[in-house]
Amino acid sequence: MGQFISVIDKNIFKVYNGSRSEKSLTKRGIMDKFYTITVAGCTRDLPICTVNEKMDIAAFVMFGDVELTVNAAKELLKKAPEFDIILTAESKGIPLAYEMSRESGKKYVLARKSPKLYMKEPIKIAVKSITTAKIQELYLDKADADLLNGKRCLIVDDVISTGESLKALEGLLEQTGAEIVGKMAVLAEGDAAKRNDIIYLEHLPLFFKD
Numbered sequence: 616m617g618q619f620i621s622v623i624d625k626n627i628f629k630v631y632n633g634s635r636s637e638k639s640l641t642k643r644g645i646m647d648k649f650y651t652i653t654v655a656g657c658t659r660d661l662p663i664c665t666v667n668e669k670m671d672i673a674a675f676v677m678f679g680d681v682e683l684t685v686n687a688a689k690e691l692l693k694k695a696p697e698f699d700i701i702l703t704a705e706s707k708g709i710p711l712a713y714e715m716s717r718e719s720g721k722k723y724v725l726a727r728k729s730p731k732l733y734m735k736e737p738i739k740i741a742v743k744s745i746t747t748a749k750i751q752e753l754y755l756d757k758a759d760a761d762l763l764n765g766k767r768c769l770i771v772d773d774v775i776s777t778g779e780s781l782k783a784l785e786g787l788l789e790q791t792g793a794e795i796v797g798k799m800a801v802l803a804e805g806d807a808a809k810r811n812d813i814i815y816l817e818h819l820p821l822f823f824k825d
Contacts, residue, residue, distance in 0.1 A: 652817060655801075669824055675801070684711060688718055694799070698721065698767045700762070700766045702726065703725060712725070724762065726753040729754065755787050755791070773800060776804035798814065
């Protein structure tokens with residue numbers, strides 16, 4: 616559940632709630648804009664950030680928020696299918712993957728944004744996300760790819776929005792021989808909330824401008 620904390624008179628945001636219904640929210644005042652959301656028992660004010668002239672998003676960052684990370688990891692594990700290993704992408708999914716790994720006792724693997732010197736024969740795939748200005752690549756060390764081979768893998772991330780990052784992780788796993796048993800996120804943003812192939816805790820709306 617969420618609530619818009621508003622700003623600036625007579626400007627209207629349209630909030631798309633993922634079920635094809637829209638409502639207008641009037642911004643009042645002259646302070647910064649926030650969207651208040653409660654996730655896994657934690658209430659947070661998310662700053663509203665401009666993506667382009669037509670749309671804003673609420674920025675959800677788990678870095679440094681130990682309470683939210685721990686609570687969200689516990690709630691996601693309650694919903695998770697049986698799995699052997701976790702995969703996430705650098706970098707915002709790292710705290711969540713770590714905590715889910717610690718709680719479950721299952722190892723997690725990280726897809727990196729750039730190849731590292733220690734990586735031998737890394738596999739890679741291109742990705743474009745809503746919060747990234749350009750096409751990026753994700754890399755997986757061959758040692759990790761070998762570890763994933765034949766394993767039941769759980770993909771986790773902080774937010775699933777356009778699904779491009781998720782698709783990239785699925786593409787990496789297709790090259791490893793792993794079985795994808797679940798795709799999970801703390802939040803499903805915009806249309807992602809209508810997907811039936813992901814598991815998430817709360818819906819995060821997109822903010823469309825008139």
